[in-house]
Amino acid sequence: MGDFIIALEIMVKGMVGIFVVIGILTLLVMLMGKISGPKKKDDEQA
């Protein structure tokens, strides 16, 4: 049971970690797009 609790902790920390890194990447890419691109086209796909 101890290992299962640890596995759950790894799940929470792992998913949060991935979303944080990817979230920052998304924001940076959006920022780069605004800085380096000409006039932006809407990148919201939907």
Next chain:
Amino acid sequence: MEFLWEGLMSITWQQVVMYAVGILLIYLAIKKDYEPALLLPMGFGAILVNLPLSGVINQEMEGIGVVNGIIEWLFNVGIDASEALPILLFIGIGAMIDFGPLLSMPSMFLFGAGAQFGIFFAICVAVLMGFDLKDAASIGIIGAADGPTSILVSQVLHSNYVGPIAVAAYSYMALVPIVQPVAIRLVTTKKERRIHMDYTPGTVSQKMKIAFPILVTFLVGLVSPQSVALVGFLMFGNLLRECGVLGNLSDTAQNVLANLITLLLGITISFSMRAEAFVNFDTLLIMVLGLVAFIFDSIGGVLLAKFLNLFRKKKINPMIGAAGISAFPMSARVVQKMAMEEDPSNVILMHAIGANVSGQIASVIAGGLVISLVAAYL
């Protein structure tokens, strides 16, 4: 003349099973075209390493001592000592990837993250089934849908199941067109699968394409240092591609290097398919857990898209979420095919490709995080 029969007489039933596994892998590679570049060398290697007293693995010979075997040497040098083979393969993979569709639609990044859920879900299930933490984590990483990452993580964590994990990872990658539609249909309605999405990409400059791999390496390296080998080499390959002045190196990385490493990786990993390490009940469990990981990757991505739809006016086709796994470009193709099955005029391929390449980055980040997190608990 007894020495002529020594090999034949010492065949075990487990080795016979491995011959069957090897032939099955070769059959799947040739007849079904399932990841042939990996499954064929692995299948043939499985036969080589399981021949009695095989000369491709180290053998103790009477009167001579230890005689080195080539496959064991390749494994020790190329995987065990440095994980060089899977890491070098990432240069080739990076050089093959065009991040353009993702950079032009940055919101697609999120689906790469969502579709890693299966990794962690499978780790939990594996622990419940009795695997210790390092083996459970190595099994869960099959859900990265990325063979080199699976091999690297299981090797770094000193898992006892490197062979079955590699076989499961590559087999399920090949089976994405079968596994994903089932998983997607489980959690989507026909109406959702028919959602159309406008394709209005932003502009992506050359500077941005060059800056991106450097930026990713810095960011991921600082947050998850264990990912540096994976992400760094992936992004190095991509920088070769995008820099515009190293066309020859980029071509070499995409073709010669990737093919050479793939060839060696397949036959090298077969060292971990020796009968005594492979033929047991745990291997079957690992195959099942790999399937669970793939299914819950897809479900995780789809549910993330459905969650985001709660806050959006223009809805996302939730199948895009499932394309966030790393199996590129199969997953994007599967999603597009499913969309067209529901509505022949529905084209969501570019969105799916964006999510799919995001999955490539997210899967290596996940690999690094799993190593860091598990190491902290061991």
